[in-house]
Amino acid sequence: MGLRRGQLRVIETAVAGVLAVLVLATASRLAYPRTVYVGYSDYASEAAAILKALADRNVLCRTVYGPGGSVAGDALRTAVEGFLPPGRGYRLSVSRLDAGRVVEIYAFESGNFALEKASSSYVILSGCNGVFEPRMVVLSVSGGG
Amino acid sequence: MRRRGQSYVAAMLAVFVAFVALLATLPSVVPLTAVADKVDTALLSVNETLKGCCAHASSEAWKVFYSGKIGGGGGATASAADRFLARARACWSTCRDLIQGYYGLLVGGEPSFEHGGSTLTCKAELSVSKRGTVSKLKWVKSIEMSIVNGETAIKGVFPNKCLEINFTLKGVKPPYVLVEVYFLDVRGSEVYLRNVWKGYLLPVSAEGDAFKYSVRVLIELKYFARCDANKQACTLQYIVKASDDTGACVWVEGGVDLGGG
Numbered sequence: 470m471g472l473r474r475g476q477l478r479v480i481e482t483a484v485a486g487v488l489a490v491l492v493l494a495t496a497s498r499l500a501y502p503r504t505v506y507v508g509y510s511d512y513a514s515e516a517a518a519i520l521k522a523l524a525d526r527n528v529l530c531r532t533v534y535g536p537g538g539s540v541a542g543d544a545l546r547t548a549v550e551g552f553l554p555p556g557r558g559y560r561l562s563v564s565r566l567d568a569g570r571v572v573e574i575y576a577f578e579s580g581n582f583a584l585e586k587a588s589s590s591y592v593i594l595s596g597c598n599g600v601f602e603p604r605m606v607v608l609s610v611s612g613g614g
Numbered sequence: 615m616r617r618r619g620q621s622y623v624a625a626m627l628a629v630f631v632a633f634v635a636l637l638a639t640l641p642s643v644v645p646l647t648a649v650a651d652k653v654d655t656a657l658l659s660v661n662e663t664l665k666g667c668c669a670h671a672s673s674e675a676w677k678v679f680y681s682g683k684i685g686g687g688g689g690a691t692a693s694a695a696d697r698f699l700a701r702a703r704a705c706w707s708t709c710r711d712l713i714q715g716y717y718g719l720l721v722g723g724e725p726s727f728e729h730g731g732s733t734l735t736c737k738a739e740l741s742v743s744k745r746g747t748v749s750k751l752k753w754v755k756s757i758e759m760s761i762v763n764g765e766t767a768i769k770g771v772f773p774n775k776c777l778e779i780n781f782t783l784k785g786v787k788p789p790y791v792l793v794e795v796y797f798l799d800v801r802g803s804e805v806y807l808r809n810v811w812k813g814y815l816l817p818v819s820a821e822g823d824a825f826k827y828s829v830r831v832l833i834e835l836k837y838f839a840r841c842d843a844n845k846q847a848c849t850l851q852y853i854v855k856a857s858d859d860t861g862a863c864v865w866v867e868g869g870v871d872l873g874g875g
Contacts, residue, residue: 517655524662527790527859566712593659593716595666595709598861599673601701603663603712 512588516559516608519552520592533563533604534597540575549608558582560609565602566593574604587611653749656717656742660751663709664725668736668755669861671702675729676855676863683798683853686805691731698729702736719744725753732759732866757785759856759864762826768833768850768870776832777870782824783856788817790859795831798851807853829854838872848872 523529528548535541540563549561558581565572589609596602675698682690702725710721725738737754765780783791795811810831817825837850849869857863 517658520655521658524658530662530666530860590655591716592655593663593709593712595663595705596670597666599670599863600861601666601670601705603709605716 512557512586512610512612513590515554515557516588516590516610519549519610520590520606520608522552523548524592529592529606530594530597533594533606534600534602538600538602542575542577545575546577553610556581556612558587558611560584560587560607562607564605564607566605567603571605582609583611584609585611652717653719653742653744653747656713656719656744657749657751659709659713659717660721660738660740660742661753663713664706664736664738664753665755665860665862667702667705667709668727668734669858669863670705671698671727672729672734672862672864674698674701676865679731679865680807684805684807686803694731695729699727702727717744729864732864733757734862734864736862755785755862757783757856757858757862757864758824759783759854759866761854761866761868766868766870768872769830772838773835774832775838776830777850777852778828778830779852779854779868780826780828781854781856781866782821782826783817783864784824786825786856786858788825789814791815791817791825791827792857793827793829794855794857795829796853796855797831797833797837798853799837827856833872 520529523532528544532541532545532548535544545563546561549559553559558579560578560582561576562573563575565574587609588611589607591605591607593603593605675694678697679690679694682688682693706725713719714721720743721740722743723738723740725736725740728735734755734757737756738751740751740753742749742751760782762780762782765778767778768775769778770776779795791814793811793813793815794809796807797810799806799808811829815827815829818828819826833850848871850872851867851869853865853867855863855865
């Protein structure tokens with residue numbers, strides 16, 4: 470038994486809708502191949518990747534526990550900026566974790582850092598060069614301000 | 615009995631519901647990604663804290679060994695090994711609590727720490743679990759140091775005699791190898807450890823997974839003079855200590871005949 474005219478219209482409309490969406494999606498992909506959407510969790514992943522790269526090269530340990538145990542802020546900032554994609558803003562802080570208290574001992578914020586667009590990752594360190602003093606490094610990355 | 619048109623409407627409704635259900639499940643994917651991100655950085659923290667604890671404990675072990683040597687008592691290496699184990703465990707315990715607290719996850723397993731003076735081994739097989747997601751971590755740090763027999767001797771002509779020490783190191787990546795050389799200076803009942811050389815060394819060759827290093831240290835006249843006076847103590851005892859870029863250290867002891875007496 471054949472389909473009735475009303476039913477055919479419904480199927481045709483549905484197929485046309487699906488095709489239209491497919492055509493639009495393909496066209497937009499071809500027209501804007503370099504458009505990348507960066508969400509908050511991507512910024513956190515970026516921050517985590519930078520912290521991991523610095524840790525693998527042992528830069529994190531040697532800069533967070535710099536000469537005399539103080540944070541080698543300039544070296545740490547330079548290292549972070551070396552891995553950061555252009556146009557990103559960032560905030561970098563080092564805190565001492567002391568008997569349930571968090572004491573910030575170093576902080577730097579780039580001029581284009583936008584807190585409302587930022588996402589963060591953090592790493593805990595126990596010490597370096599024989600020093601034992603747990604510290605936390607927090608790297609927040611945002612789009613340009 | 616339903617008509618065919620109603621079946622189509624029902625089928626389309628089912629497709630629509632399936633689509634909405636798919637959309638509804640998407641938000642639950644996001645927290646899962648966030649959990650994975652957090653576990654990744656937690657594993658990084660575990661790795662970094664273990665590295666720091668191993669270095670810290672070895673530094674404490676060296677202090678005990680050093681004190682034992684200048685105290686003149688025996689068992690300096692055994693005491694150093696005990697201190698190493700105690701400090702490493704205490705350090706890890708503190709760090710594990712911090713990691714569990716700040717990341718909101720559970721760290722399972724216990725690392726093992728051993729220091730035998732010329733050897734250091736810190737290893738861990740741990741699991742990190744959060745909301746049913748379990749990640750495994752294997753971490754090993756192993757350093758081994760030994761004097762190359764037959765190649766460590768006194769060279770040069772008196773009074774410019776120097777001690778050439780050749781040693782191998784496994785488990786330390788060049789070029790960040792800090793080397794310290796100490797001479798045991800015995801003055802009657804008093805014992806001193808004289809730091810006679812300190813600096814970064816580059817390997818002279820690679821032998822398998824080990825790197826060979828060479829250092830030359832001038833021997834001061836006083837050591838020869840003392841040897842002549844005592845007619846007995848004609849052996850120069852030395853200690854070579856090597857540290858990597860995290861501060862983890864090992865050391866070897868040796869002695870050479872000064873030729874006097």
